[in-house]
Amino acid sequence: xxxxxxxxxxxxxxxxxxxxxxxxxxxxxxxxxxxxxxxxxxxxxxxxxxxxxxxxxxxxxxxxxxxxxxxxxxxxxxxxxxxxxxxxxxxxxxxxxxxxxxxxxxxxxxxxxxxxxxxxxxxxxxxxxxxxxxxxxxxxxxxxxxxxxxxxxxxxxxxxxxxxxxxxxxxxxxxxxxxxxxxxxxxxxxxxxxxxxxxxxxxxxxxxxxxxxxxxxxxxxxxxxxxxxxxxxxxxxxxxxxxxxxxxxxxxxxxxxxxxxxxxxxxxxxxxxxxxxxxxxxxxxxxxxxxxxxxxxxxxxxxxxxxxxxxxxxxxxxxxxxxxxxxxxxxxxxxxxxxxxxxxxxxxxxxxxxxxxxxxxxxxxxx
Amino acid sequence: xxxxxxxxxxxxxxxxxxxxxxxxxxxxxxxxxxxxxxxxxxxxxxxxxxxxxxxxxxxxxxxxxxxxxxxxxxxxxxxxxxxxxxxxxxxxxxxxxxxxxxxxxxxxxxxxxxxxxxxxxxxxxxxxxxxxxxxxxxxxxxxxxxxxxxxxxxxxxxxxxxxxxxxxxxxxxxxxxxxxxxxxxxxxxxxxxxxxxxxxxxxxxxxxxxxxxxxxxxxxxxxxxxxxxxxxxxxxxxxxxxxxxxxxx
Numbered sequence: 001x002x003x004x005x006x007x008x009x010x011x012x013x014x015x016x017x018x019x020x021x022x023x024x025x026x027x028x029x030x031x032x033x034x035x036x037x038x039x040x041x042x043x044x045x046x047x048x049x050x051x052x053x054x055x056x057x058x059x060x061x062x063x064x065x066x067x068x069x070x071x072x073x074x075x076x077x078x079x080x081x082x083x084x085x086x087x088x089x090x091x092x093x094x095x096x097x098x099x100x101x102x103x104x105x106x107x108x109x110x111x112x113x114x115x116x117x118x119x120x121x122x123x124x125x126x127x128x129x130x131x132x133x134x135x136x137x138x139x140x141x142x143x144x145x146x147x148x149x150x151x152x153x154x155x156x157x158x159x160x161x162x163x164x165x166x167x168x169x170x171x172x173x174x175x176x177x178x179x180x181x182x183x184x185x186x187x188x189x190x191x192x193x194x195x196x197x198x199x200x201x202x203x204x205x206x207x208x209x210x211x212x213x214x215x216x217x218x219x220x221x222x223x224x225x226x227x228x229x230x231x232x233x234x235x236x237x238x239x240x241x242x243x244x245x246x247x248x249x250x251x252x253x254x255x256x257x258x259x260x261x262x263x264x265x266x267x268x269x270x271x272x273x274x275x276x277x278x279x280x281x282x283x284x285x286x287x288x289x290x291x292x293x294x295x296x297x298x299x300x301x302x303x304x305x306x307x308x309x310x311x312x313x314x315x316x317x318x319x320x321x322x323x324x325x326x327x328x329x330x331x332x333x334x335x336x337x338x339x340x341x342x343x344x345x346x347x348x349x350x351x352x353x354x355x356x357x358x359x360x361x362x363x364x365x366x367x
Numbered sequence: 368x369x370x371x372x373x374x375x376x377x378x379x380x381x382x383x384x385x386x387x388x389x390x391x392x393x394x395x396x397x398x399x400x401x402x403x404x405x406x407x408x409x410x411x412x413x414x415x416x417x418x419x420x421x422x423x424x425x426x427x428x429x430x431x432x433x434x435x436x437x438x439x440x441x442x443x444x445x446x447x448x449x450x451x452x453x454x455x456x457x458x459x460x461x462x463x464x465x466x467x468x469x470x471x472x473x474x475x476x477x478x479x480x481x482x483x484x485x486x487x488x489x490x491x492x493x494x495x496x497x498x499x500x501x502x503x504x505x506x507x508x509x510x511x512x513x514x515x516x517x518x519x520x521x522x523x524x525x526x527x528x529x530x531x532x533x534x535x536x537x538x539x540x541x542x543x544x545x546x547x548x549x550x551x552x553x554x555x556x557x558x559x560x561x562x563x564x565x566x567x568x569x570x571x572x573x574x575x576x577x578x579x580x581x582x583x584x585x586x587x588x589x590x591x592x593x594x595x596x597x598x599x600x601x602x603x604x605x606x607x608x609x610x611x612x613x614x615x616x
Binding site for chain 1: 423424425448451452454455456458460462463464465466475476479480508510511524525528
């Protein structure tokens with residue numbers, strides 16, 4: 001068969017590299033109205049906003065009551081004056097009003113620690129110690145009884161400090177437990193493997209509410225007479241166990257994604273099992289599961305609101321307690337909006353921070 | 368053997384290994400002298416990787432005796448650690464630690480296993496990174512380097528443990544053609560420096576250039592072992608002849 005004659009080609013004129021054509025605005029228009037479905041969705045959103053927003057502004061701003069006492073509030077507008085009056089009670093619960101500087105200091109302490117820990121260059125053993133000292137200081141500040149601070153029983157703690165303390169404590173106790181559970185699931189010893197799997201499966205199969213009830217109702221029955229565990233501690237144990245089970249499953253996913261070559265390289269360098277786990281496997285496994293890890297952390301923050309069933313006044317229950325004041329009309333919407341805003345601020349910050357970490361790791365080519 | 372004589376670098380005697388029912392190594396004997404450079408070749412599945420992975424106990428042999436610098440490998444973790452401290456290994460897929468910088472990759476084992484101080488470990492790491500001509504990338508992460516660069520780092524990382532035996536498991540097989548040379552150059556200079564080397568590779572040019580002995584394996588056995596001149600010039604066994612014919616065409 002005759003082949004076509006080959007047409008020789010030699011580059012004669014270089015095509016110079018140039019910047020891409022501008023496309024910023026075009027992309028916006030394309031996203032919103034690029035095709036029929038996008039255009040329809042955009043239109044629905046705009047119409048809904050036009051319908052809802054004016055009413056919302058009318059309620060919240062135009063008719064909103066910002067100052068004054070209980071009698072100033074009326075049906076038509078938002079009763080922000082209530083929040084102005086009750087915000088301390090929502091934020092700090094039944095904590096003695098004269099000592100409110102203590103929970104304020106605790107909140108600032110956690111905020112400061114969180115901000116300090118965010119840049120990865122601050123990750124060190126010293127930072128870990130700072131957290132340990134910070135949490136201990138927070139507990140002392142809240143509980144008192146030493147350094148001339150008036151003793152305040154946990155039953156009187158409340159509001160945001162409870163939410164923060166339960167979150168930080170249950171996560172920091174739950175994480176090491178989760179690491180052991182996840183590693184234990186890979187153990188060559190059947191007894192350890194079965195124990196870890198059993199624990200995780202049992203905890204995952206129970207609703208958190210059940211566990212909180214068990215912790216608060218059953219544990220006094222099982223302990224000898226006269227010995228009682230603090231309500232706060234009971235709730236903390238239940239939350240820790242719950243968080244540990246979920247974190248363990250998240251970590252297991254990360255561990256399974258580590259290629260065998262990493263273990264082999266560590267072995268060939270004579271690293272032992274524990275050092276391989278601590279220095280090679282876990283850091284990579286954690287980096288791989290940042291999105292589901294964030295998910296579990298955010299869920300843990302919000303799970304703390306369930307401790308109201310064991311009689312602890314976290315942020316949400318402190319809000320409900322504030323609403324019970326008979327002098328004021330009970331502005332549920334405003335109160336829950338306020339509380340929702342605080343939860344949102346915490347959870348959204350965590351979520352944005354995790355995105356930052358993911359991008360940073362990707363940009364360094366670590367993944 | 369005389370007791371005063373220093374033991375062979377590697378002594379393999381009657382090694383057998385099974386994967387399930389598959390007989391991967393069949394009665395392998397091999398003695399590697401100090402400073403000897405051996406290239407192991409053979410078709411895929413012939414057991415050459417398994418053999419060198421048995422030497423640092425990444426795989427456990429089922430029968431036979433393996434001694435490295437006089438230490439017999441047993442199930443005792445101490446013997447395993449002792450052997451691994453004296454042998455460096457380079458893998459086909461580099462296996463650098465992606466979450467650590469190049470420098471940290473090289474510091475980890477000396478500091479954690481040999482308890483070398485930071486300053487000393489860093490000096491050592493820099494000298495080896497210099498040797499593999501990659502010192503300027505020390506602060507980068509493995510993912511930011513090309514395959515050839517990563518493999519050179521992997522060689523430096525192994526050398527940082529100051530092993531006296533280096534095992535190479537197809538070190539250039541995962542590399543693009545233009546990067547093979549840069550890795551082989553490092554291996555040649557290592558060989559010229561007197562390192563005991565055991566290389567599983569398909570690079571016959573490298574075998575001709577530096578090997579003291581070429582070992583040909585097939586179906587779990589050593590079929591032929593000879594000096595490169597004899598091995599390539601006058602192969603004796605018909606399977607060796609067939610393998611070399613296929614390699615050349």
